[in-house]
Each structure stands twice: as C-alpha cells, then as structure tokens.
Amino acid sequence: MSVLVEAAVESLDDALAACDGGADRLELCADLRVGGTTPSEQLIEQVIDRVDVPVFVMIRPRGGSFLYTAHELDTMRRGIELARELQADGVVLGVLDARNEVDVYRCRDLIDIADEMPVTFHRAFDRVVHQQRALESLIELGVERVLTSGGADTAQGGIDVLRDLLDEANGQITILAGGGVRDNNVAEIVRETGVAEVHLRCEGDAERVRRVKNALEFED
Numbered sequence: 001m002s003v004l005v006e007a008a009v010e011s012l013d014d015a016l017a018a019c020d021g022g023a024d025r026l027e028l029c030a031d032l033r034v035g036g037t038t039p040s041e042q043l044i045e046q047v048i049d050r051v052d053v054p055v056f057v058m059i060r061p062r063g064g065s066f067l068y069t070a071h072e073l074d075t076m077r078r079g080i081e082l083a084r085e086l087q088a089d090g091v092v093l094g095v096l097d098a099r100n101e102v103d104v105y106r107c108r109d110l111i112d113i114a115d116e117m118p119v120t121f122h123r124a125f126d127r128v129v130h131q132q133r134a135l136e137s138l139i140e141l142g143v144e145r146v147l148t149s150g151g152a153d154t155a156q157g158g159i160d161v162l163r164d165l166l167d168e169a170n171g172q173i174t175i176l177a178g179g180g181v182r183d184n185n186v187a188e189i190v191r192e193t194g195v196a197e198v199h200l201r202c203e204g205d206a207e208r209v210r211r212v213k214n215a216l217e218f219e220d
Contacts, residue, residue, distance in 0.1 A: 021209025034063025094124030149179030183211035
C-alpha cells in the first residue's frame with residue numbers, strides 16, 4: 001500500500017525542503033508553535049508558485065481553543081475565500097462548540113464557502129469528547145479527511161483509537177494520522193492502523209521527510 005506523506009510547513013524554505021524530501025502534500029501554516037494559523041497572502045502565493053504538490057492552507061485565526069467569536073469566524077471566511085482565489089488545493093479548519101463537540105452549524109458555513117475545495121478537519125478533533133460521533137458529523141458535512149492522533153499525545157500512542165476510527169470511517173472519510181510521526185515509528189503506525197496518509201512537521205528538514213518516506217518504502 002502506498003502511503004501519502006503530508007508535511008506541515010510555515011515558510012517557503014520549509015515548503016521547498018519538504019518537497020525535496022519527497023512530501024506528497026503540504027499543509028501551509030503560520031506559527032506552527034501554536035499548532036498553525038492562517039498564513040499570509042504573500043506566503044500562499046509564493047508556495048503555490050514554487051511547488052508541484054498539492055497545497056492545503058490552514059484556516060485558523062489564532063492559537064488556543066477552537067471556540068471562535070463572530071469576528072474570528074468572519075476572518076476565517078475571508079481566509080477561505082483568499083485560498084480559493086489563490087487556487088489552493090484545499091483548506092484545513094475546525095470549529096468546536098462550548099461542549100467540545102464539532103460545531104456542525106459553523107463548520108457547514110465554512111465548508112460551503114470552500115465550495116469544491118477539499119476540506120481537512122484538523123486536530124481540534126482530538127479535543128472532542130465523543131470521537132466516533134464527531135466522525136459521523138464530519139462525514140455528513142462532506143469533510144474529506146480528519147487529522148488526528150486518536151486523541152492521544154502522539155499517533156503512536158493513539159494507535160488503537162486510530163484503528164477504530166478507520167473502521168468507523170468505512171472509506172467515507174480519510175483518517176490522516178499525525179502527532180509525533182517520525183521515521184522510527186511511522187511503519188508501526190501504518191501497519192497497526194491501516195491508515196493511508198500520515199502527517200508530520202518538516203521544520204526545514206528535508207531529511208526528516210525523506211527518512212519517513214524511506215521507512216514507508218522499506219515497510220511496503
């Protein structure tokens with residue numbers, strides 16, 4: 001089974017390094033120290049112009065919780081519209097309510113603005129109380145994939161839950177395993193869960209991505 005490797009990047013140099021290492025898709029962010037926020041228009045343009053792999057743009061107005069104000073939601077709408085105008089390949093977003101459940105109403109609004117752009121629901125998913133119920137909501141919303149560690153600190157620690165989520169998804173939504181993915185554990189994560197996509201931070205290190213790709217090829 002061929003496994004897709006997505007790299008989270010926050011600069012043009014990051015993006016070029018990730019592609020040099022063999023990344024199959026980029027999650028383009030600003031400020032990965034807080035888990036990623038919406039990148040600038042200039043950065044989106046630069047990266048899309050310079051790379052040959054799909055670029056998914058993070059839509060997140062700030063770090064911290066995933067409960068947003070009306071003003072922050074307006075900012076997210078504008079971010080999605082900008083990503084569409086710049087011909088990004090997809091967007092990455094997530095909104096929770098005060099009960100730490102998927103905010104279906106507000107997510108639907110954002111997904112409608114994305115129109116035909118694929119949507120990834122990010123690791124806000126790991127904050128939800130009932131992950132299987134949340135997964136059902138995302139499927140109904142038409143979300144293409146969900147980035148998750150299975151609610152654990154790392155994907156390796158969440159292997160059992162990731163396996164269950166993949167069964168629950170039943171091909172209706174892609175499970176993108178992320179959180180502490182490295183060359184020394186990626187083969188185990190894929191083998192034990194069956195996921196076909198993994199996510200890691202590049203941090204300007206082409207070799208980090210290349211080692212993960214090599215570990216997967218060896219496993220295959």
